[in-house]
Amino acid sequence: xxxxxxxxxxxxxxxxxxxxxxxxxxxxxxxxxxxxxxxxxxxxxxxxxxxxxxxxxxxxxxxxxxxxxxxxxxxxxxxxxxxxxxxxxxxxxxxxxxxxxxxxxxxxxxxxxxxxxxxxxxxxxxxxxxxxxxxxxxxxxxxxxxxxxxxxxxxxxxxxxxxxxxxxxxxxxxxxxxxxxxxxxxxxxxxxxxxxxxxxxxxxxxxxxxxxxxxxxxxxxxxxxxxxxxxxxxxxxxxxxxxxxxxxxxxxxxxxxxxxxxxxxxxxxxxxxxxxxxxxxxxxxxx
Amino acid sequence: xxxxxxxxxxxxxxxxxxxxxxxxxxxxxxxxxxxxxxxxxxxxxxxxxxxxxxxxxxxxxxxxxxxxxxxxxxxxxxxxxxxxxxxxxxxxxxxxxxxxxxxxxxxxxxxxxxxxxxxxxxxxxxxxxxxxxxxxxxxxxxxxxxxxxxxxxxxxxxxxxxxxxxxxxxxxxxxxxxxxxxxxxxxxxxxxxxxxxxxxxxxxxxxxxxxxxxxxxxxxxxxxxxxxxxxxxxxxxxx
Numbered sequence: 001x002x003x004x005x006x007x008x009x010x011x012x013x014x015x016x017x018x019x020x021x022x023x024x025x026x027x028x029x030x031x032x033x034x035x036x037x038x039x040x041x042x043x044x045x046x047x048x049x050x051x052x053x054x055x056x057x058x059x060x061x062x063x064x065x066x067x068x069x070x071x072x073x074x075x076x077x078x079x080x081x082x083x084x085x086x087x088x089x090x091x092x093x094x095x096x097x098x099x100x101x102x103x104x105x106x107x108x109x110x111x112x113x114x115x116x117x118x119x120x121x122x123x124x125x126x127x128x129x130x131x132x133x134x135x136x137x138x139x140x141x142x143x144x145x146x147x148x149x150x151x152x153x154x155x156x157x158x159x160x161x162x163x164x165x166x167x168x169x170x171x172x173x174x175x176x177x178x179x180x181x182x183x184x185x186x187x188x189x190x191x192x193x194x195x196x197x198x199x200x201x202x203x204x205x206x207x208x209x210x211x212x213x214x215x216x217x218x219x220x221x222x223x224x225x226x227x228x229x230x231x232x233x234x235x236x237x238x239x240x241x242x243x244x245x246x247x248x249x250x251x252x253x254x255x256x257x258x259x260x261x262x263x264x265x266x267x268x269x270x271x272x273x274x275x276x277x278x279x280x281x282x283x284x285x286x287x
Numbered sequence: 288x289x290x291x292x293x294x295x296x297x298x299x300x301x302x303x304x305x306x307x308x309x310x311x312x313x314x315x316x317x318x319x320x321x322x323x324x325x326x327x328x329x330x331x332x333x334x335x336x337x338x339x340x341x342x343x344x345x346x347x348x349x350x351x352x353x354x355x356x357x358x359x360x361x362x363x364x365x366x367x368x369x370x371x372x373x374x375x376x377x378x379x380x381x382x383x384x385x386x387x388x389x390x391x392x393x394x395x396x397x398x399x400x401x402x403x404x405x406x407x408x409x410x411x412x413x414x415x416x417x418x419x420x421x422x423x424x425x426x427x428x429x430x431x432x433x434x435x436x437x438x439x440x441x442x443x444x445x446x447x448x449x450x451x452x453x454x455x456x457x458x459x460x461x462x463x464x465x466x467x468x469x470x471x472x473x474x475x476x477x478x479x480x481x482x483x484x485x486x487x488x489x490x491x492x493x494x495x496x497x498x499x500x501x502x503x504x505x506x507x508x509x510x511x512x513x514x515x516x517x518x519x520x521x522x523x524x525x526x
Contacts (some may be wrong), residue, residue, distance in 0.1 A: 026489075026490040026491075071490070075495070075498055075499050075502060076488065076495075076498075104484070104485075107485060108487065108488070108489075111486075111487030112487070112489065117441065117443055117444055117446065118416065118441055118444070118446045118448060119485050120415050120416060120446075120448055120449070121485075122415070138414040138415050138416055138417075139414070139415055140413070140414050140415075141411055141412075141413065141414070141415050141419070142410075142411065142412045143410060143411040143412075144408070144410055145408045145409060145410060146403075146409045146410070146411060146420075146436075146451060147403050147405075147409055147433040147434045147451075147453060148408065157415075159415045159416065161416060161444065161446055167416075191459070192453075192455040192456050192459050193456060193459070196481075203485065
């Protein structure tokens with residue numbers, strides 16, 4: 001399945017309109033579509049032969065990424081795609097793509113919007129001492145010999161320096177980290193790079209808790225956080241419900257409804273409506 | 288393509304991206320290639336893929352304002368053989384090059400970039416974002432390497448950002464990339480990749496280009512598959 005020339009032209013116009021509206025002049029349609037094609041190619045390597053691609057989902061992914069101001073560049077690693085296979089009306093195997101923002105993408109947005117200045121993470125061991133003072137202060141960290149024996153893992157800590165001069169500290173215990181390690185099924189958690197996984201997880205938690213109060217762009221982006229983050233968040237909240245997979249159409253409808261309900265800021269809501277309207281028009285769900 | 292043809296080709300390529308010190312840079316590049324080839328490969332025919340990796344290395348070095356002049360010790364070239372016996376010529380950023388890059392970097396300053404040894408202790412007893420490392424030991428290299436560490440200083444708020452990598456991690460990465468020897472350059476490259484991972488790297492910033500350059504060498508070593516450049520017709524299949 002392919003886009004017709006007209007659809008492609010329309011998609012390009014939509015993409016450029018979104019980028020112009022948000023002043024994301026560093027994003028180019030040709031480059032982003034090439035990068036997205038590479039991502040799709042990689043994903044399709046594992047799909048059964050003869051599988052069709054739901055082109056609407058491709059268009060949605062491209063436009064959503066543009067509206068967030070994020071690139072598909074593999075060097076940056078800000079975005080990832082997940083693949084969902086289903087049978088279409090003609091009972092043909094079809095795949096649709098869903099966009100996910102990685103923690104690096106969210107971190108990038110934090111920096112770009114000026115909300116965050118720096119982030120520092122440490123894995124804390126039983127022989128280390130971590131002293132957390134009052135909120136919005138930097139913790140005191142005491143490690144006797146960083147490359148020596150530091151005992152067992154006690155947890156990890158992430159300190160985010162905000163542009164307001166505040167410091168926000170997030171911690172995760174070893175129990176939580178171990179639970180995520182088991183749940184993820186990634187053998188990397190049990191190798192010599194386990195500390196990197198522990199750091200990554202606590203950054204994810206820190207960032208996930210930040211967006212809503214920082215910048216509308218980050219709040220919007222947090223809706224597309226990668227599934228791994230959902231797992232971490234669910235665990236931290238002791239949630240037992242499995243994560244619901246939304247398809248792009250449901251997702252957009254959900255966003256649309258949410259924007260209407262919240263009415264936080266009328267002007268902001270109008271922008272959202274316009275964006276979603278654009279996407280729906282492009283994808284053929286709104287004439 | 289012979290070495291002479293390559294020289295002429297690279298001269299044209301370099302002059303298309305930069306007008307300054309074009310001849311000196313290409314001379315330095317040819318000199319590096321000559322010495323590497325004599326030692327490791329003997330005279331070779333430069334295939335298009337090899338030439339494209341040289342071009343990419345030159346482009347990355349140019350973006351980072353690094354010189355191949357051996358006297359400056361900023362950048363050199365490394366050779367990698369792929370499965371198909373194709374040669375890849377990769378940019379190798381030296382210690383001076385890293386310092387030079389951070390001199391041009393508007394957001395962060397490189398305070399420390401060092402290997403850690405087992406006859407020294409590296410303690411932390413500060414508030415996070417202060418200068419975290421207290422080194423208590425001898426200031427010359429007479430121990431075994433146990434890791435590496437770097438401290439970047441934010442020019443905005445003077446926050447110190449510390450990154451460490453231990454020897455197990457370095458050995459594991461070296462095995463992954465089929466690197467025989469753990470050179471300081473290799474250790475620094477892996478450490479910097481880790482340090483930059485959580486920094487702000489907007490498009491075409493110095494750090495973005497550095498990230499790309501650091502990944503370039505390892506990516507080619509780890510993945511010998513042909514890089515897929517989609518044609519316009521293939522692109523239209525999806526978009």
